[in-house]
Amino acid sequence: MLPTYGAGIRFRTIKLKKRMMNVSKQDHLYEKTIASQPIYQGRIISLKVDEVLLPNGRTAKREIVNHPGAVAVMALTDDNKLVAVRQFRKPLEQTIVEIPAGKLEPGEEPLTCAMRELEEETGYVASHFEPLSSFYTSPGFADEILHVFVATGLQKGESKPDEDEFVDTLELTLEEAHALHRSGEIRDAKTVVALFAWENMLLRKQLKR
Numbered sequence: 001m002l003p004t005y006g007a008g009i010r011f012r013t014i015k016l017k018k019r020m021m022n023v024s025k026q027d028h029l030y031e032k033t034i035a036s037q038p039i040y041q042g043r044i045i046s047l048k049v050d051e052v053l054l055p056n057g058r059t060a061k062r063e064i065v066n067h068p069g070a071v072a073v074m075a076l077t078d079d080n081k082l083v084a085v086r087q088f089r090k091p092l093e094q095t096i097v098e099i100p101a102g103k104l105e106p107g108e109e110p111l112t113c114a115m116r117e118l119e120e121e122t123g124y125v126a127s128h129f130e131p132l133s134s135f136y137t138s139p140g141f142a143d144e145i146l147h148v149f150v151a152t153g154l155q156k157g158e159s160k161p162d163e164d165e166f167v168d169t170l171e172l173t174l175e176e177a178h179a180l181h182r183s184g185e186i187r188d189a190k191t192v193v194a195l196f197a198w199e200n201m202l203l204r205k206q207l208k209r
């Protein structure tokens with residue numbers, strides 16, 4: 001059975017992109033590119049150095065990483081636990097705890113990617129997906145956008161991680177997740193966003209009672 005999801009996700013994403021483009025180009029803060037030097041083209045990211053014309057007429061260099069975008073899934077079990085993965089992150093040289101996530105394939109819809117990544121990394125299949133937030137992970141030097149979904153109605157199956165992906169799957173109570181945040185094991189932006197969004201959802205449910 002196909003999962004259900006909030007209507008208009010794609011439409012809203014396109015509309016938001018258009019609005020952001022208009023704002024940035026009409027704005028008096030706009031930086032016009034006058035030269036662009038490609039430095040590196042990798043499997044996931046590319047790096048270039050742009051020379052820009054500043055609003056005050058001077059020029060400056062901008063080091064820019066282009067990224068295809070990614071999704072993350074805040075998956076909640078029926079007994080109200082957060083599905084997380086523990087994995088080694090080479091740039092940090094340490095193991096951290098994160099919500100499941102993965103990068104978008106070319107032309108892939110975020111929702112399709114969310115369903116695929118959740119199942120591949122954790123084995124969980126969800127009957128319901130809802131968009132939570134889309135945000136830029138590090139706009140100072142990268143264009144990566146991250147789409148976060150909330151997944152519920154979970155059923156456990158077999159995980160199928162990528163060949164170069166090694167993860168431990170965890171199921172965390174809110175208290176356990178907060179303890180990992182305090183200890184520094186939860187320290188990446190998407191998981192911190194998910195943790196506070198989850199707590200907020202629980203608080204709002206309590207207020208409605």
Ligand SMILES: [Mg+2]
Binds near residue numbers: 101
């Ligand atoms: Mg991943």
